[in-house]
Structure formats: structure tokens, C-alpha cells
Amino acid sequence: MLRFQNTLSGKVEEFVPLTKGQVRMYTCGPTVYDFAHIGNFRTFVFCDILRRHLRLSGYQLLHVMNLTDVDDKTINNSRAAGLPLAEYTQRYSEAFLEDCQRLQIERPEKIVRATDHIQDMAHTIRLLEEKGFTYRRDNSIYYSIEKFPGYGKLSKIDLSGIRSGARVDQDEYAKADARDFVLWKAPKPDEPFWETEVGPGRPGWHIECSVMATKYLGDTLDIHVGGTDLAFPHHENEIAQAEALTGKTFSRYWLHCEHLVVEGQKMSKSLGNFYTLRDLLGKGYSAAAIRYLLAAVPYRKQLNFTMDGLRQAAASIERLENFRFRMTTMPFPEGENVEIAAKAAAFPEAFQNALDDDLNTAQAMGVLFELVRDANTSIDAGQFRKGNITAILKCLDRWNEIFQVLPASEAGNETDKKTVEGTLSDTDVEQKLQDRRNARKARDFALADRIRDELIAAGILVEDTAEGARWRRKS
RNA sequence: GGCGCGGUACCCAAGCGGUAAGGGAGAGGUCUGCAAAACCUUUAUGCGCCGGUUCGAAUCCGGCCCGCGCCUCCA
Numbered sequence: 001m002l003r004f005q006n007t008l009s010g011k012v013e014e015f016v017p018l019t020k021g022q023v024r025m026y027t028c029g030p031t032v033y034d035f036a037h038i039g040n041f042r043t044f045v046f047c048d049i050l051r052r053h054l055r056l057s058g059y060q061l062l063h064v065m066n067l068t069d070v071d072d073k074t075i076n077n078s079r080a081a082g083l084p085l086a087e088y089t090q091r092y093s094e095a096f097l098e099d100c101q102r103l104q105i106e107r108p109e110k111i112v113r114a115t116d117h118i119q120d121m122a123h124t125i126r127l128l129e130e131k132g133f134t135y136r137r138d139n140s141i142y143y144s145i146e147k148f149p150g151y152g153k154l155s156k157i158d159l160s161g162i163r164s165g166a167r168v169d170q171d172e173y174a175k176a177d178a179r180d181f182v183l184w185k186a187p188k189p190d191e192p193f194w195e196t197e198v199g200p201g202r203p204g205w206h207i208e209c210s211v212m213a214t215k216y217l218g219d220t221l222d223i224h225v226g227g228t229d230l231a232f233p234h235h236e237n238e239i240a241q242a243e244a245l246t247g248k249t250f251s252r253y254w255l256h257c258e259h260l261v262v263e264g265q266k267m268s269k270s271l272g273n274f275y276t277l278r279d280l281l282g283k284g285y286s287a288a289a290i291r292y293l294l295a296a297v298p299y300r301k302q303l304n305f306t307m308d309g310l311r312q313a314a315a316s317i318e319r320l321e322n323f324r325f326r327m328t329t330m331p332f333p334e335g336e337n338v339e340i341a342a343k344a345a346a347f348p349e350a351f352q353n354a355l356d357d358d359l360n361t362a363q364a365m366g367v368l369f370e371l372v373r374d375a376n377t378s379i380d381a382g383q384f385r386k387g388n389i390t391a392i393l394k395c396l397d398r399w400n401e402i403f404q405v406l407p408a409s410e411a412g413n414e415t416d417k418k419t420v421e422g423t424l425s426d427t428d429v430e431q432k433l434q435d436r437r438n439a440r441k442a443r444d445f446a447l448a449d450r451i452r453d454e455l456i457a458a459g460i461l462v463e464d465t466a467e468g469a470r471w472r473r474k475s
Numbered sequence: 476g477g478c479g480c481g482g483u484a485c486c487c488a489a490g491c492g493g494u495a496a497g498g499g500a501g502a503g504g505u506c507u508g509c510a511a512a513a514c515c516u517u518u519a520u521g522c523g524c525c526g527g528u529u530c531g532a533a534u535c536c537g538g539c540c541c542g543c544g545c546c547u548c549c550a
Binding site: 010028029030031036037039040041042043044046068071072073155156157181182204205206226227228229230231232233234237256257258259260261264265266267293296297298300301302303304306308309311312313315316319322323325326354360362363365366367368369370373376377379380381440443445448449452456461462463464465 | 487550
């Protein structure tokens, strides 16, 4: 039984979609004003694991994610870069999607841009005006939260303590009540604006998500996800906008991903611990290790992202790759080991149960590693049989369909690596191994070791076994 | 101040009333020409602290200490 911690109720609830077998979910995507950082990617990796788990649990998915391509930050940065807004945001939208690809984040069924939905937003604002939830000031339009009785139900925030004038950002836009938020911003000189049925201007941030989510997913979504900081005010405002209009529940489940800290401290540019994906790849860490670390800690727990953690993640992946290497290259006697067969057969359910429990990824990893150790022990004891290989590899693949840190297959990996410049081809490697074999036969171990070192330097791992040397490319 | 999350071995981390998963790192061992890989043993009589409930608590209750987040369009 699949269960999620629902922010709306504050409890763990069984997940039952509105339509049997179908899940409609929405993710608050990035604002494309710069390269996304690893904190952003923790949320998106979490969404990805959620998606994959739902899909592999048999649900048909309709997942929508937005790209915020018009707001203060995008406007300011594009101006600083001397580029038109659309050109500027296009650049970072593409960078974001590239980064997602490197992290094996599946593409949602639909990715939507705010600027493609300006008229939809204006129309929704018009309807909210007609229903009396708004007011105008200096050609901007605000949402009056006192008109929406349910305000605060998601974040459980008590707004009575926030008084007008206190703790309010010095927004150039005048609000009647500090707690209100802007739906539509009046045009300003040097800022892009659109002509719409509510007049010229540009949309506030919150309106895009409720408009695009309901447009593509209907009045009521099954799941809405985002970073924990978005619960208030962003998601609270989305609810206020959508439910004021439809009178229906906007989203039935709200999942919030906890933030990460870096080396125990909040990530910030001034502390020098602010990392984009590109920064880390540039330091030589693999995308797989980054994904592993981001996925290994369950999403509701704060994750301490460290360079040591990345090394540990890489070592863990290495262990799994070594294991698959053994599975695919070692000779085993015919037959089947019933104990191993039973353990492999028990894997899918244990794995499923771990993820069903509010996506307990740490446990889901543990389940696999236990199987790996059991199989390795069996191999070393000479008990492993050829007939067990397929089932074990299936477990590995099933696990990897969620975590996506191992190459899809050895064959795929080889092809990929061969195209990389400066690496040795298979025949080169075989030739060097032949040289090394001869050297060893002649008991010239110094030469043999030198050849092995050369291969290691080229990313080729050599292992001597009773059946001769075997090798693989190290990722 | 309000709301929320968390403190489990050297590091990461599961565990949600029945006697401490898993990964990484270290130490010792097996195997090996040497490695590598793998396996075995080992590293928390104790889960922030103090009380309480219970036959039994890391797990429940009360109090306290510490870290972090949100309450400012920062995932």
C-alpha cells in the first residue's frame, strides 16, 4: 500500500488517486534566471523518483512541470546580460533540461512556460475579479486573502500575527494588506509587458502555477510537489487562487522536499559552498554519484551534501558495478541455488514496500545491498549457480530503474565510452592484456604491473582470476 | 515570537513498543607473484540529556539542551 506524508493533513496517508490507475501531478519547476543548483536538483531528483515509482507501480502518469520565465529575477538578469528576456530564459531553460538529462531525470509528460500562458492567467484573474477576490491599486491587481476562508490550511500559518506595515518587503507595489499578494503587475518602463483583458502588465508569480496546473490537469490534481520553502506562501497562494475559482480541492496530496545543506551549512554564495551541477562535474564528480547522494536520503529529511558524501556515493556505486561485473563475467556451475533464488524472489516485494512507505529510499537501497552481499557470499563459498544470474540481474535492473546510477547495460556503457576521446579501444586493451599475460608468464612482474598501471591510468580496471584476467571500464 | 523538521557508531543513514538494517571509512584475516574484487571478523550493552509509563522504549509521555528550515517570490 502506497503512503505519503501529506502536508495538507500533516499525516501519512494512503495514496488513492481520483481516477483509478491514473495520477495527475504537478511540479513547481525552476525559475530560469541562472544555472540550477544542487538544492534545486534534490527536489527534481525526488520528483523523478516519485514519478518512476508511480509509473512502475502501474499508474498511468500525467505529470506537468513549469518553467518560470518571467519574474523580477529573470527580468533583472536578462537586462544585466543585455539580452531580450525570451532569449535569456531560453538559454537557461535549455541548460536546466540538459542538467536534468545528465542526472537521469525523466522528462515530465508536459513542460510548460509561463510566458506561453499569459492570456490564460489574465483570464483567470478576470474571473477572480468578477468573483470579488481582488482589488486594484495603481493598475496592479491583488488577491485579498481575507476573502478566502481557507487561507493558511496548507502551511498552518497564523496570519493574524502579521500586521500591515510590519515585516513587509519594500515592494514598489502598494498592498492594502501586507498579507495580500499580487496577481498582476502594472507595466513599468523597461520591463516587458503584455496586453491582456485585465490591461497591460505581467503576471505575479503564484498565478502561473494554479493556471497551468488546472489547465492541463483539471480542477483537482492528485499530487502537487515542490521544495519545502514553497509551501508558504507560494503553494498557499496557489490554493487560494485555484479554489476561489473552482470551489474544489486544488490538490489532494502535497509533498514537500526538505532542503539540503552543504558541509553542514546553508548553501550560499558568500560561504562559497554554492554549487551548480556543472560546478561539481567540473570538480570531477560523476553525475551518477551526485544523483546517488541526492536520492539516498529520504526526501523529508534534511540532507547534508558533502564532498566526502560524494566519494562515499561513488564507492557505493562502484560496489554495485563490481557486483554486476562478477555476475556477467564469472563462470558458474550449471543449476540453481535455491537459497539465492528465494532471496532474489523476495527482493521485488521488499523493494516495493520500502518505496511505498513514503519513498523510503534509504531502505530501498539497503534491500539491494543485502541481496548483493548474500550473492557475493554465495559466490565465494562456491554455492552460486548459473541459473541464479538472470534473477539477480533482474533485481539490479529493477533497482536501477528507480535510482538510475548504473549504466543501463554493460554493452551500452562500452559503446558510450568508446566514443570518448583519448580512451583506449577494446582492441587496444586486449593487446595490452596480451602483453601483460606474456610478461606474467615470463614472471616479469615489474613489466606486468607497469602495463596494469597504464591501463588503470586509462580508466581500465584489471582483475586477475583463476580463469585469467578480466577487465572493465571504470566510470 | 509563531509553525515545522531533525539529533542513532569515525562519516552517511534505516528503524516508529520486542531487544540496533544498509553504505562508506578504519583495523585484522582469507585469496593473490603483488594488486584488484570479494568474503569473514571487528568498530554503539547503547540511539542528545533527565525523569516517567511498560514485563519490555531509539521507538510512547513530560521537561530540558543543541542544529536546521519557513514566517522576506530561496527548491
